[in-house]
Amino acid sequence: MTLLDGLGESGPAPASPAAVPEFTGPVIELRDLTRTFPGDPPVHALRATDLSVARGEYLSVVGPSGSGKSTLLHMLGLLDRPTTGDYLLDGAATGTLPERDRAALRGGRIGFVFQSFHLLAQRTVLDNVLLATLYSGVPRNERRERALAALDRVGLSHRLDFLPTVLSGGERQRVAVARAVIASPHVLLADEPTGNLDSVTSEGVLDLFDELHRDGLTLVVITHDDAVSSRAQRRVRIADGVLTEVA
Amino acid sequence: MARLGRPAWLGRPAWLGRGSATRPGAIVARGNALDRFGLGDLVAESAHGVAAKPGRLILTIIGTVLGIGSLVVTIGLAQTAAGQIARQFDAVAATQVLVEPSTSQTQGGRRTTGRIPWDVEDRLGRIAGVTAVGAVGTVSIGDVRITVVPVNDPSVATSAPPQVLAATPGALEAVRGRVVTGRFFDSGHDERADRVVVLGARAALRLGVNRVDRQPSIFIGERAYTVIGIIDDVQRRTDLLDAVILPVGTARADFGLTALEQAHGTIAVGAGPVFEAQAALALDPTTPEAITVQVPPPPSALRQSVQADINAIFLALGAVALLVGGLGIANVTLLSVRERVGEIGLRRALGARKKDIGNQFLVESGVIGLLGGLLGAALGVFVVVAVSLAKEWTPILDTWVVLAAALLGGVIGLAAGTYPALKAAGIEPITALRGGS
Numbered sequence: 001m002t003l004l005d006g007l008g009e010s011g012p013a014p015a016s017p018a019a020v021p022e023f024t025g026p027v028i029e030l031r032d033l034t035r036t037f038p039g040d041p042p043v044h045a046l047r048a049t050d051l052s053v054a055r056g057e058y059l060s061v062v063g064p065s066g067s068g069k070s071t072l073l074h075m076l077g078l079l080d081r082p083t084t085g086d087y088l089l090d091g092a093a094t095g096t097l098p099e100r101d102r103a104a105l106r107g108g109r110i111g112f113v114f115q116s117f118h119l120l121a122q123r124t125v126l127d128n129v130l131l132a133t134l135y136s137g138v139p140r141n142e143r144r145e146r147a148l149a150a151l152d153r154v155g156l157s158h159r160l161d162f163l164p165t166v167l168s169g170g171e172r173q174r175v176a177v178a179r180a181v182i183a184s185p186h187v188l189l190a191d192e193p194t195g196n197l198d199s200v201t202s203e204g205v206l207d208l209f210d211e212l213h214r215d216g217l218t219l220v221v222i223t224h225d226d227a228v229s230s231r232a233q234r235r236v237r238i239a240d241g242v243l244t245e246v247a
Numbered sequence: 248m249a250r251l252g253r254p255a256w257l258g259r260p261a262w263l264g265r266g267s268a269t270r271p272g273a274i275v276a277r278g279n280a281l282d283r284f285g286l287g288d289l290v291a292e293s294a295h296g297v298a299a300k301p302g303r304l305i306l307t308i309i310g311t312v313l314g315i316g317s318l319v320v321t322i323g324l325a326q327t328a329a330g331q332i333a334r335q336f337d338a339v340a341a342t343q344v345l346v347e348p349s350t351s352q353t354q355g356g357r358r359t360t361g362r363i364p365w366d367v368e369d370r371l372g373r374i375a376g377v378t379a380v381g382a383v384g385t386v387s388i389g390d391v392r393i394t395v396v397p398v399n400d401p402s403v404a405t406s407a408p409p410q411v412l413a414a415t416p417g418a419l420e421a422v423r424g425r426v427v428t429g430r431f432f433d434s435g436h437d438e439r440a441d442r443v444v445v446l447g448a449r450a451a452l453r454l455g456v457n458r459v460d461r462q463p464s465i466f467i468g469e470r471a472y473t474v475i476g477i478i479d480d481v482q483r484r485t486d487l488l489d490a491v492i493l494p495v496g497t498a499r500a501d502f503g504l505t506a507l508e509q510a511h512g513t514i515a516v517g518a519g520p521v522f523e524a525q526a527a528l529a530l531d532p533t534t535p536e537a538i539t540v541q542v543p544p545p546p547s548a549l550r551q552s553v554q555a556d557i558n559a560i561f562l563a564l565g566a567v568a569l570l571v572g573g574l575g576i577a578n579v580t581l582l583s584v585r586e587r588v589g590e591i592g593l594r595r596a597l598g599a600r601k602k603d604i605g606n607q608f609l610v611e612s613g614v615i616g617l618l619g620g621l622l623g624a625a626l627g628v629f630v631v632v633a634v635s636l637a638k639e640w641t642p643i644l645d646t647w648v649v650l651a652a653a654l655l656g657g658v659i660g661l662a663a664g665t666y667p668a669l670k671a672a673g674i675e676p677i678t679a680l681r682g683g684s
Contacts, residue, residue, distance in 0.1 A: 070681075079596065079676045100600050107283075107598015114680065118593045122299045134292070135598035137282045179597075 023091045027187050027218045028053035028076060033085035035071050045071035047241040049085070053187070053220060058213040060232035061222045061243075068241040073191050073222050077110055078102045090186060107136035111180030115192035117172045119164035119179075125151065126160045129179045136183035150178040154208060170201025177208055187218040194228055206231050284603050293610035296583070297618075304615065307579045310572025311619025311656050312626060317565035319627025319652045320634075323644040325558050327635055330643040342378075343483060344522055345541040346371070346510040346530065361537025363507040363530060365495065368417045370529045371510060376518025381418030382510040383484055386411040386498045391468030393491060395454055409450040411467065412490040413498035413507075419445075421511040422483040429459035429476030432494045440500040444472040447488035448479035465491065470501065483511050519543050569659060572619060576663035580612045584671040591671055592679020605672030609664045616660015620653040627652065 030051040037043040045068045053059050063069050074080035075087055078094060086095040089105060097105070111132075112118075119128050129150055133143040151157055154174040164172050173193060180188055190209070194202035206228060213219055213233070221232060229235050235246040297304060346367075348359040363382055364370065371380040393408040419431045427448060436443050444465060446456060456463055456474055464471040472493070481487050498504035510530075514522050519542035527535035584591070591604055628649060635642035 074677050103598050103600040106596060112596045118589060120590055123295065132597045134284050134288045135603065139282050
């Protein structure tokens with residue numbers, strides 16, 4: 001089991017990056033962050049971006065495709081590293097953290113909802129939700145209880161043993177939401193959460209987001225759909241790698 | 248560590264923070280390392296991966312099954328055959344010779360055509376490689392009784408007397424017998440025709456003789472014979488144990504013994520051919536064909552070397568099958584990694600480390616290999632047993648060979664899975680999450 005221990009995740013584990021005892025500042029803070037993809041000419045996906053998302057905020061990021069939306073999502077989700085600048089999650093710098101700590105932060109603090117759901121087709125609804133507890137440090141004896149509660153909350157208690165393939169798009173996305181929130185993340189990142197849904201089921205998912213927001217969850221929804229972004233408390237537009245607040 | 252005291256979903260959600268500051272550090276550091284992707288989780292996830300496509304699994308493990316199976320069969324049959332040879336190789340049989348007069352079928356029944364001379368010990372003892380030689384003949388005593396006390400009691404039910412045999416002094420050693428008490432007679436007794444007897448163990452029991460230090464006598468008819476010893480544990484002519492044994496000279500003098508019926512001898516290993524060529528001539532130079540000589544067969548060196556060649560070929564075939572099986576596992580695991588890029592990306596987004604992903608695929612291929620090994624070992628055992636049954640052999644197969652073969656499958660699976668696992672661990676979550684489902 002030690003064969004793969006060193007895979008790019010070397011380096012001593014730092015004192016827990018989240019060892020700040022009481023942090024009340026913004027959950028997400030981008031400081032002069034840029035992301036440039038090497039090439040000829042280089043692609044500036046994000047230019048000198050500053051962004052601060054307070055605890056409990058519901059933010060939407062809108063922009064056409066190719067505007068840097070995905071790059072921003074990858075930054076916020078700790079799936080990519082900035083070229084310059086830094087990204088503070090709960091006040092702790094993440095830009096230079098070793099990969100294993102970033103993975104731990106992803107598992108423990110961030111919930112993802114994807115456009116294409118990303119459910120495992122061969123696993124039951126319950127298993128799919130439980131998947132998120134494997135890597136995030138949810139206490140073993142709470143896993144099942146929490147998964148059942150999460151599925152109950154998204155209204156899928158009657159679908160526990162179903163395979164995702166027999167669910168409707170809206171149901172699948174609700175499974176994905178249950179999976180995203182089971183580990184009690186600090187922020188929920190949604191990437192075009194309604195992109196594969198019709199308008200009626202979209203409403204259902206967005207209503208669920210509203211509920212989560214009311215309960216105090218911080219949400220960042222990335223979309224090109226104005227109907228989706230209008231649900232958010234605060235809107236940010238991105239174009240050519242530059243963020244601008246929308247009134 | 249601060250653990251969530253109650254489920255987040257019952258009552259107020261955990262992320263609510265209750266209107267005041269939350270504990271940012273609590274989430275990552277919460278619980279302990281045991282709650283993160285542990286060995287149990289790893290095995291469970293891998294098992295799901297293995298079981299996801301049963302049809303493919305079967306095709307994947309066929310190579311390993313055949314490879315492990317042929318290894319087990321080869322080793323098992325080699326061990327079984329070795330056991331069989333060992334069973335057949337009997338040290339007594341390999342060094343024991345027998346000389347008899349030839350017989351011919353005539354109208355009056357079977358007749359012996361030759362005879363063993365009285366000085367058979369002398370003649371055969373001079374042949375190179377002979378370590379002991381002795382002869383035995385049956386003595387006809389007529390209708391007399393053999394008793395310990397000569398009481399003529401007509402009311403006693405007549406019982407068949409023990410057989411009376413004549414033996415040369417070397418006979419005991421030639422049939423590998425043992426003196427229980429007393430002694431065997433020697434050439435002196437033989438030449439003087441002394442009235443002494445040696446009893447076989449069962450005959451002694453029947454006659455009630457169990458010690459010879461008081462020189463007990465038995466009576467054959469009216470003549471008294473001193474019992475000088477009791478013998479046991481003979482390897483040939485087990486009828487000696489039921490017999491009263493006289494020296495040949497005594498038997499000739501008292502009962503008119505006319506011929507010896509068998510000469511037994513022990514020889515050194517490998518002396519069989521020499522003995523076979525010379526024994527008949529030594530006993531009857533003019534008509535050697537009148538003497539039949541039985542010697543042990545020479546060890547079949549050729550058969551053993553052929554066996555070894557066949558084993559080597561089968562082992563090589565097994566190794567090739569294992570190599571192919573390993574490549575098959577590597578191939579399928581690699582394919583599986585490509586197909587499951589989306590899953591890998593998802594797991595990484597959910598907090599899996601590269602190590603977790605790599606281990607998962609490594610364990611999957613290890614489990615596939617182990618399954619192949621177990622099936623192959625079982626198949627191999629079955630074949631060994633079936634072949635043994637058909638050949639009426641005793642199947643012999645070391646348990647550790649079977650276990651090691653099954654484990655070897657797992658090792659091959661791990662080795663085959665290393666490269667795909669490294670590939671899987673190296674997949675970037677961004678590329679993995681783009682597209683896919």
